[in-house]
Amino acid sequence: MGLFIDQFFNGIGTGVVYASVALALVIIYRTTGLLNFAQGEMALFSTFVTWWFTDQGLGIVPALLVSIVLSFIAGGLIERIIIRPVEGPTKNPLSVVIITLGMFLAINALAALIFIKPGQEALQMPLLFPSGDVPGIGIQKAIVGRAAVLAIECLLLWILLQKTKIGLSLRAVASNPESAKLVGINPGAMLMLGWALAAALGAVAGTLAASRGTGAFDTSLMQQVLVFSFAAAALGGFDSPLGAVVGGLIVGVADSLTIQYVGFLDGIELAVPFALILIVLLVRPNGLFGRNIVERV
Amino acid sequence: MSLIELRAVSGGYGQVNVLEKLSLSVDEGEVGVILGANGAGKTTTLRAICGMLDRCSGEVIFDGSSISGSATQAIARAGIAHVPQGRGTFGDLSVDENLRLGAISRKDQGTEADLDRWYEAFPRLAERRTQAAGSMSGGEQQMLAIARALMSRPRLLLLDEPSLGLAPLITRDLFDRLGEINRTEGLTMLVVEQNAGLALEIAHRGYVLETGRIVAQGTSDELAADEDVRKAYLGF
Numbered sequence A: 001m002g003l004f005i006d007q008f009f010n011g012i013g014t015g016v017v018y019a020s021v022a023l024a025l026v027i028i029y030r031t032t033g034l035l036n037f038a039q040g041e042m043a044l045f046s047t048f049v050t051w052w053f054t055d056q057g058l059g060i061v062p063a064l065l066v067s068i069v070l071s072f073i074a075g076g077l078i079e080r081i082i083i084r085p086v087e088g089p090t091k092n093p094l095s096v097v098i099i100t101l102g103m104f105l106a107i108n109a110l111a112a113l114i115f116i117k118p119g120q121e122a123l124q125m126p127l128l129f130p131s132g133d134v135p136g137i138g139i140q141k142a143i144v145g146r147a148a149v150l151a152i153e154c155l156l157l158w159i160l161l162q163k164t165k166i167g168l169s170l171r172a173v174a175s176n177p178e179s180a181k182l183v184g185i186n187p188g189a190m191l192m193l194g195w196a197l198a199a200a201l202g203a204v205a206g207t208l209a210a211s212r213g214t215g216a217f218d219t220s221l222m223q224q225v226l227v228f229s230f231a232a233a234a235l236g237g238f239d240s241p242l243g244a245v246v247g248g249l250i251v252g253v254a255d256s257l258t259i260q261y262v263g264f265l266d267g268i269e270l271a272v273p274f275a276l277i278l279i280v281l282l283v284r285p286n287g288l289f290g291r292n293i294v295e296r297v
Numbered sequence B: 001m002s003l004i005e006l007r008a009v010s011g012g013y014g015q016v017n018v019l020e021k022l023s024l025s026v027d028e029g030e031v032g033v034i035l036g037a038n039g040a041g042k043t044t045t046l047r048a049i050c051g052m053l054d055r056c057s058g059e060v061i062f063d064g065s066s067i068s069g070s071a072t073q074a075i076a077r078a079g080i081a082h083v084p085q086g087r088g089t090f091g092d093l094s095v096d097e098n099l100r101l102g103a104i105s106r107k108d109q110g111t112e113a114d115l116d117r118w119y120e121a122f123p124r125l126a127e128r129r130t131q132a133a134g135s136m137s138g139g140e141q142q143m144l145a146i147a148r149a150l151m152s153r154p155r156l157l158l159l160d161e162p163s164l165g166l167a168p169l170i171t172r173d174l175f176d177r178l179g180e181i182n183r184t185e186g187l188t189m190l191v192v193e194q195n196a197g198l199a200l201e202i203a204h205r206g207y208v209l210e211t212g213r214i215v216a217q218g219t220s221d222e223l224a225a226d227e228d229v230r231k232a233y234l235g236f
Helices: A002-032 A039-055 A060-086 A093-115 A141-163 A165-175 A177-182 A187-210 A223-236 A241-261 A268-283 B042-049 B072-077 B095-102 B111-121 B123-127 B138-151 B168-185 B196-202 B220-225 B227-234
Strands: B002-013 B016-027 B031-036 B055-062 B080-083 B156-160 B188-192 B205-210 B213-219
Touching: A002 A039, A002 A141, A002 A165, A002 A187, A002 A223, A002 A241, A039 A060, A039 A093, A039 A187, A039 A223, A060 A093, A060 A187, A141 A165, A141 A187, A141 A241, A165 A177, A165 A187, A165 B095, A177 A187, A177 B072, A223 A241, A223 A268, A241 A268, B002 B042, B002 B188, B016 B031, B016 B042, B016 B055, B016 B188, B016 B205, B016 B213, B031 B042, B031 B168, B031 B196, B042 B055, B042 B080, B042 B156, B042 B188, B072 B080, B080 B138, B095 B111, B095 B138, B111 B123, B111 B138, B123 B138, B138 B156, B138 B168, B168 B188, B168 B196, B196 B220, B196 B227, B205 B220, B205 B227, B213 B220, B220 B227
Parallel strands: B031 B188, B031 B205, B080 B156, B156 B188
Antiparallel strands: B002 B016, B002 B055, B205 B213
């Protein structure tokens, strides 16, 4: 039983990363109706930026904060400069898919070029949280810390989306872009904001993904994460931020428990999240928290 | 003096021209109505004012300055509220959020007072404050769309077929309210409407549109007395 609980919490620790990336995917999907295949590699680049600042002598927490701000700006610029020209009602919707796939490869290559010296295998990310258990409850400090980061992320996002005028504008553009214009909202600014938020979430996700175990990471850091995060978003419902978080944690836990109990079938853990999703989507095609949109006319 | 004026506006979607050198104007404080059959270009006329056509030539003048070529959101912020056909509510947002979005571009502090005011005027909306707009009936959504437009404190209100899909009694009530708002607030309106009888009742001036051209115009009394208009749009 103790082993089960340990593996459960390990799964939560990994699930936090899937949840953050899935949140980023959901934000872009809701504002632009687009699956951002480059999300994982954008997060990878942000992770290298965090690492670079720690390498310059900054502590990991300030380095992460700087990386979040820079990623926020870069995310907005990517929307404006790369995505906007190929996106829109009169353009072919597939071209933007190809663009994000191209960015997937390009950003990965660019990160390797800038940050990895020839002959270097992996980089070393300092750990965000101390090792050891939280006294009294027998859960690793790192897992509690990672869960807290996710909780803070969700809280800030919720405040932004539900309690501010700018969040209301963002949701209005996601709901009905034409009517949003008719009340005076500039949809372009909101799309930039959506991408900026997604990139900032990616910076957190990537840094969390690297900052565990030994802290060693390379350019393949986010590739499996992206696939699992897509799985998490599908599981939770692509239009639901809450679904993304719950989906991410479920995928993390499922992954971790499979490795523990069915580990003799090498690689089975890769198949489990997808089996899970298949079952859920058969029963609930919009995902666990996705809306079944009912509109009266 | 006219608050909104279209001067020889032509335009449409893709390669198709819907409007052919169309000119009309509505004076400050007046209600103008555009009558016409389906496909005559009524909706397109309103969309031309709001900068929502693929192509548009000629000039649109609002309050003395040209708004041709401006972005839709800039035109909205300049004081033109447009209630589109099909109402254009934010279906998955609550009634309250829809109304707040109406006032989102305003810089003043009067949003809460205006909310109270329109909730009082439309008690059905107050009852459904937290409900998703898309789950309400057609009449309620039309009230919401109009209340949202009024929340922006517009100088010009454009209404596209407000009676579409509504029961006759509800339509009657809607036009009574619109007439009252025009009289008490002096709000200028341009209404596109199939129900010519009701529309002419609250209107000061009317235009009859056929295949993108104005074929008749005049005061609402003149139009109501015109035999062609009566036969075609009033049915007697």
